[in-house]
Every structure is written in C-alpha cells, then in structure tokens.
Amino acid sequence: MEPPRGFLASVWRFFYFLPFFLGLLILGIVKGALLCPLIFLIMTTGNSAIILGLWPAHAIWTYYCIARAKQLGCILKFVLCIGISFILVLWPPVGILASVLGGAGYGFFSPVIATFDAVGEGKTNVFFHCFWDGTWDTIKGSFTVVRDFNDVAFHSYFSVMSDLRLQDPPNGKPHELRLxxxxxxxxxxxxxxxxxxxxxxxxxxxxxxxxxxxxxxxxxxxxxxxxxxxxxxxxxxxxxxxxxxxxxxxxxxxxxxxxxxxxxxxxxxxxxxxxxxxxxxxxxxxxxxxxxxxxxxxxxxxxxxxxxxxxxxxxxxxxxxxxxxxxxxxxxxxxxxxxxxxxxxxFKNKILEYKPIKLLEQLFIECKSHGETLVTQGVITTNDIEEAKSKKDGSGIISVGLPAYCILQALLRSIKANSDGLLLSDGTEITSTNKPKDTFFEWFLDPLLIIKDQIKCENLSEEEENYLCKLVLLVGDSERVSDIDAGLVPQNERRRAEICAFARRLQGITKSISRYPTFRRRFDGLVKTLYEGLEKKMGVNLSANGPRSTQRSITGRSLGRLFTQKSFGRRTNKGSDQEEEKSNVNSHQMHEHNEMLIP
Structure with a gap:
C-alpha cells in the first residue's frame, strides 16, 4: 500500500485510521484484562511449583558437582560453594517474582498484540480473528512456557552441571584462585x-x-x-x-x-x-x-x-x-x-533473516525423515526408542546421535555443493548475510562452519564419510561401534583419530543444542513419531508386548551391511546387487518378526 501524497492527504489518512486504531486498542485491552488472571494463574502456579519442587535437588546436585569438579582447585571450590549459597537462597523468590511479572505481562500484552496483528495485510475473515486471535493461542502458549521451563530446570541444568563435574582441567592443571x-x-x-x-x-x-x-x-x-x-x-x-x-x-x-x-x-x-x-x-x-x-x-x-x-x-x-x-x-x-x-x-525489500526457532524446526524435520528411514532399515532399534521414551536414553543414539547425524548430513551436503554456509535439505542456505543475529545462535553456527571447513580440507573418501556417520550416530554404544566392516575403518591411525575427533565435536555441539528450551518438547514428539513408525513396521503393539519387543533386533553383521550399503549412501554399480541385498535384509527382518510372534 502506497503512502498518501501531500499534507492534507496525510492528515485525512491519520484521522481516518484513528477510530479503527482506538477500537482495536480497546478490544485488545478488554481481551487482555479477561485473560490476564487465567494466564497469570497458570504460569505463576506452574513455574513456582517447578522452582520449589526442584530446589532441593538443584541445591544438592550443585554442591556435589562443584565438589567433584576436576577443573576447579580446592580454594576455588570453597569460594564457589559460599557464593552459590547466596544464589540458591535468592533463586526461589527471584524466580517466583519473575514468573508473576512474566505471567501478568504475557497474559495482558499477548492478546493486545494479536488483536492488532489480526488486521494485517493478507488476513481473511478479519472480524472473527479480531475477537478470536490471542485467546486460545495465549492459553496454549502459557502451558508451553511452563513445559519449556520445566525442561530447562529438569534437563538442561543437570546436564550443564554434569559437564562441569566430568570435564578434565585444561592442560592438566585445575583453575585456582589468587587470594x-x-x-x-x-x-x-x-x-x-x-x-x-x-x-x-x-x-x-x-x-x-x-x-x-x-x-x-x-x-x-x-x-x-x-x-x-x-x-x-x-x-x-x-x-x-x-x-x-x-x-x-x-x-x-x-x-x-x-x-x-x-x-x-x-x-x-x-x-x-x-x-x-x-x-x-x-x-x-x-x-x-x-x-x-x-x-x-x-x-x-x-x-x-x-x-x-x-x-x-x-x-x-x-x-x-x-x-x-x-x-x-x-x-x-x-x-x-x-x-x-x-x-x-x-519489509518488502529487506534481506530475509532466518530465526533460530525456524532452524530448530528444520533440524527436527530432518531428524524425523532420517529417523524413519533408519528405523525402517533396522539401524535404530526398538531398544533405542524404548530408552528414549522412558527418558533414560542411556546410549544417547536418539537424543544426541540422530540430531548430530542430521547436522553431519547438512555439512556433507554443503561441502559437496561448495556452499559458503550451511545448506539444508529444503534448499535453504544459511550464510553470513541471512543468519540469525542472536549471539546464542552464533555459538552453535560458527563452530559448525569451522568443522565443515576442516572436513572439506581433509577430503574424506566415501568409506571415511560412512565411518564418520556411524561414529556420530552410534554415540555411547561401544558394542555397535566396534561391529563395523573393516573396509570402512581407516588404516591410518592419524586419519582415524581425526575422524573420531570430528565425531566427538559434533556430538558435543549437539548436546549443547539439546539444552535449548524448546528442544526437549520437540524431541518427545520425535520419539513418539519413531515409536509409531516402528510399531507400523513390526505390525505389533510394542506397548502391549513390553520388554519382549526389545529382545531381538537386526544382528550385528546385518547392521554393518545396512550402514555400509544403505544408511549412509554408499552406492553399488549393479542394480541387481542392490535388489538382492534388499531382498536378503527384508527376509531377515521377516524371519525375526516371525520369531518374536511365536509364543
């Protein structure tokens, strides 16, 4: 819409728009006043319950991790324990006060902003959306805020403190205070x-x-x-x-x-x-x-x-x-x-800037796509999904390995396309011009671009790429990592050590990404999707069968063949060999399926 030309036209446009603006403002204030008490109650009660309920565990775990931290000296540990005591004492009142202010602000201003947004260009049925927008969405958003806060307090905090406890001191010398x-x-x-x-x-x-x-x-x-x-x-x-x-x-x-x-x-x-x-x-x-x-x-x-x-x-x-x-x-x-x-x-001529939340959504889209493929091929087993669903995920194959594997595929895709940035599966290219300006996002993107350049300089062969993909996916499962075809393992020890270092760095970055507030909620949705896909593949109800469904999976040798020939894109020259291998794998899976159904 072109702006009016001339002073009189501008003044007329101003007075013409003023009644609509005041009407939308009053409607938004009314909606905010009606919803504010409910949203305030949900966010304040939920967040306060999480803060008070987890405070004893946070206090004990914090002192324990500081006392066992290898990279901290004795004097520094003593001073930190004293200083952290004040933070732990202040955390409940400050956290509850922030929940009160956040709940009141979100409950009032979210309906007001949604009311104005309902009359934007391209919107249809404006009259209905002026009254509806900002009502149910705000209520659902308040529950989402409580859920994400719970994930941060219950998952991210304990994960960060565990890293502090387990990390070795730099150069073998712990940090110490100069009194x-x-x-x-x-x-x-x-x-x-x-x-x-x-x-x-x-x-x-x-x-x-x-x-x-x-x-x-x-x-x-x-x-x-x-x-x-x-x-x-x-x-x-x-x-x-x-x-x-x-x-x-x-x-x-x-x-x-x-x-x-x-x-x-x-x-x-x-x-x-x-x-x-x-x-x-x-x-x-x-x-x-x-x-x-x-x-x-x-x-x-x-x-x-x-x-x-x-x-x-x-x-x-x-x-x-x-x-x-x-x-x-x-x-x-x-x-x-x-x-x-x-x-x-x-807004019509500005450079499109991608938001971190959109990139996180794209990551989970790729995780779902690759995860369903790996489930169908038997690489991700029933036991992996059961562990992830029960919040244990001891091997970390789904919570860390699968996202790291998807990130690695994006890096390899970017290298083959000779991209200056990061090329996603939907054709989106993240470069220095359109990357999110958030410092939090740059902590993850910049190291990934550095790893991409390092992998590109190494000029890995197809077998070495497949070996790297397996190391990244099968994180923490030494038995399955050791079960690998000798043709994929580099004979040069220096080359093998470099590939292992790439895998560890990718897994470390992915573990840091998993602490993002919305990650855990989306991860649970991913596990549910993979679980349903595995049930459809096996043709049985895994919840009803219980632990029996985890007793068998693809054997080690079949798993190695799947990694080599199917999972990581290794191609054969003869189509008949591919069909024969596919037939053998399907026959093997059907045989195991029949054995599982025999009482």
Whole structure:
C-alpha cells in the first residue's frame, strides 16, 4: 500500500485510521484484562511449583558437582560453594517474582498484540480473528512456557552441571584462585559500584528528556508522512501503540541504565583480577563512564565522543577498545548511514533473516525423515526408542546421535555443493548475510562452519564419510561401534583419530543444542513419531508386548551391511546387487518378526 501524497492527504489518512486504531486498542485491552488472571494463574502456579519442587535437588546436585569438579582447585571450590549459597537462597523468590511479572505481562500484552496483528495485510475473515486471535493461542502458549521451563530446570541444568563435574582441567592443571588478587578485586569492585551507580544514573536522567522528545518527534513525523515504521500497513497499529507507550519505554531505559551500573562498576573487579593490578581496575572505573556515555550518544544519534576521559585499563589495547575510539568523522558517517537506511528500509525489500526457532524446526524435520528411514532399515532399534521414551536414553543414539547425524548430513551436503554456509535439505542456505543475529545462535553456527571447513580440507573418501556417520550416530554404544566392516575403518591411525575427533565435536555441539528450551518438547514428539513408525513396521503393539519387543533386533553383521550399503549412501554399480541385498535384509527382518510372534 502506497503512502498518501501531500499534507492534507496525510492528515485525512491519520484521522481516518484513528477510530479503527482506538477500537482495536480497546478490544485488545478488554481481551487482555479477561485473560490476564487465567494466564497469570497458570504460569505463576506452574513455574513456582517447578522452582520449589526442584530446589532441593538443584541445591544438592550443585554442591556435589562443584565438589567433584576436576577443573576447579580446592580454594576455588570453597569460594564457589559460599557464593552459590547466596544464589540458591535468592533463586526461589527471584524466580517466583519473575514468573508473576512474566505471567501478568504475557497474559495482558499477548492478546493486545494479536488483536492488532489480526488486521494485517493478507488476513481473511478479519472480524472473527479480531475477537478470536490471542485467546486460545495465549492459553496454549502459557502451558508451553511452563513445559519449556520445566525442561530447562529438569534437563538442561543437570546436564550443564554434569559437564562441569566430568570435564578434565585444561592442560592438566585445575583453575585456582589468587587470594591476594581476590581481595583487591573485591575492594575495587565495590568502589566501581559506588562511583558508577550515581554517575550513570545522572547521565541517564539528563538524557531521558531528549530521548522522550526526539522519539515522539520522529514517530509523529513518520505517522504524518507514512515513513519508517508507518510505511507498511501491517506495522501501523504497532507504531501507533509505540507513540502512546513511548514514555514507558524511556522510563524503562532509565531503569535499565541504573541496573547496568552495577554490572559496569562490578566488572572493575574482573579487570583487577585478570590484570593483577589495582591501578588498572581504578582506570577501568573511569573508562566505564566514558564507555556508557559514548554508547548512549550512539543510541540517541548525538555527537560522538564523551566528556569523560578513557584511560587504558588493559596491558594491551584490544581491537574492541580501538574500535570504540575511532575518529568522530567515522562515527558521523555511520550515523548518517543509519538514518538513511532507517527511512528507506521496508519489509518488502529487506534481506530475509532466518530465526533460530525456524532452524530448530528444520533440524527436527530432518531428524524425523532420517529417523524413519533408519528405523525402517533396522539401524535404530526398538531398544533405542524404548530408552528414549522412558527418558533414560542411556546410549544417547536418539537424543544426541540422530540430531548430530542430521547436522553431519547438512555439512556433507554443503561441502559437496561448495556452499559458503550451511545448506539444508529444503534448499535453504544459511550464510553470513541471512543468519540469525542472536549471539546464542552464533555459538552453535560458527563452530559448525569451522568443522565443515576442516572436513572439506581433509577430503574424506566415501568409506571415511560412512565411518564418520556411524561414529556420530552410534554415540555411547561401544558394542555397535566396534561391529563395523573393516573396509570402512581407516588404516591410518592419524586419519582415524581425526575422524573420531570430528565425531566427538559434533556430538558435543549437539548436546549443547539439546539444552535449548524448546528442544526437549520437540524431541518427545520425535520419539513418539519413531515409536509409531516402528510399531507400523513390526505390525505389533510394542506397548502391549513390553520388554519382549526389545529382545531381538537386526544382528550385528546385518547392521554393518545396512550402514555400509544403505544408511549412509554408499552406492553399488549393479542394480541387481542392490535388489538382492534388499531382498536378503527384508527376509531377515521377516524371519525375526516371525520369531518374536511365536509364543
């Protein structure tokens, strides 16, 4: 939709739209007021029950993992146990308070936003969706939040602490505290908070009126001229809401600045300890004021620079410090470019950016596809699915091996296509231009791209690729890993060690991905799908048969043939050989099936 031309047309469009905006706002507020108590009750009760119910287990397991950690020294363990005690005491009230605020905010604002979104471009039956959207979806979303929070508290936390307990110390030497530097760091950290708290609060309060007026001026100007956030019709309601709520955003930024002063000032303790110098810590306290002042100037498009000095607080100036002290002309050009882009950018011409949640969904789509194939071929057995379904998953073949195997297939696909990024099975290519900007996502993508380049440099043969795929999938099952055709195992020990290192790194990254809040919920759906697929393949009800169904599976030699010739894409030149092998495998499976059904 093109914006109106001329002042009168813009004013008429504004008054024409205003009644619709107010009507949607009132409807959204009514829906939020009705749903807020229910959503508040669900999220507060659910999350509070999880926090209080798991608190004893969290406390015991935390102390145990710290005491048994190999990479921590005795003094460091003692100090951590003291410090973690305060965190454990504060966790229940802080967690419950966050659940209260989160439940109230989600229950009220989710229906309001959904009401405005119901009248976006391309929507049909707008009148119905204005009343329905944000009601049942918000209720289901509240249960999903509680479920994901339970997965993080019950699965992810214990997994992270187990890694802390089992990891070996770097270079064989555990970390230890330098007591004198710790005492100096505490003193400097307290001084940093005492200095930065009033100064940063004063800076934020002085700049808040300018932020309020500048924001209102820009939003009203864009509203009249249909520019910026008002250019797209779908964004007009949200931009109008931004005008009303802009004072709250300014107040929130001031509060956030005050809270950040504790971290900025407290970081002086870290600098003091790392540099083993009280002088460097005190220099950082002064430099932190300059850093905050320059950052706020950059956000508000004020002239670059700061009235505060910035002394050097590191032994060697880092790249980041030199970037912050660039010339004012460079910063001015950057501001002018940002202004130009903010006025001309439109949702219709922007680069498509993929979200981490979408990539996680694509990962599970590939897991389902490969998992059903491996179940049909007998590589994933009944015992593997039973363990995953019972939450034990002792071998980790489904919870870690299968996702790692799918990631490896994407890496190999990207290498063969000579892609600069990561090529997914649906043809989507994740590159530096469209990858999610979330730092959390980059922790996983960047190591995968590094592994991809390393595998590409190794120029693995087809047999070595198959060997790597088997190592990645059959994680933790030494018996099945040892049962492998000699033709796949590299004879060169150095080559074999490199392939094993690739497998361990992929499994480690996948294990970290499995701690993502939504992973466990989607993983349970994947296990259910594989379980149903196995029941359909065997033609029996595995739940009714119980443990008897886990007594037999494909034999070791058949498993090796399946890995070699079918599971990992090893091709034969003669079609008749493939048909004969397929017939032999099917006959073998039917024979075992008949044996299982014999009383």
């Amino acid at each position: 004198f530097d710790v005492l100096a760091a505490i003193i400097v950290g307290v001084i940093g908070v005492i200095v930065d708290l009033p100064m940063i609060t004063l800076i934020a309060l002085c700049k808040s009126p300018y932020m309020l007026l500048k924001g209102w001026n820009r939003l009203v100007h864009d509203l009249i001229g249909r520019e910026g956030p008002f250019l797209e019709t779908a964004c007009v309601p949200f931009a109008g809401l931004a005008i009303i709520l802009w004072p709250a955003a300014v107040a929130g930024s001031v509060v956030a600045s005050i809270l950040s002063s504790f971290f900025l000032g407290g970081y002086a303790a870290v600098v003091t300890y790392q540099e083993s110098s009280i002088q460097k810590g005190l220099a950082y306290i002064i430099a932190s004021l300059s850093i905050f002042d320059e950052y706020s100037n950059d956000v508000l498009d004020l002239p670059a620079g700061s009235c505060f000095p910035r002394p050097q607080y590191r032994m060697e100036e880092s790249v980041h410090s030199s970037a912050l002290s660039r010339p004012a002309s460079f910063n001015k050009e950057k501001h002018d470019l940002k202004k130009t882009l903010s006025k001309t950018m439109s």
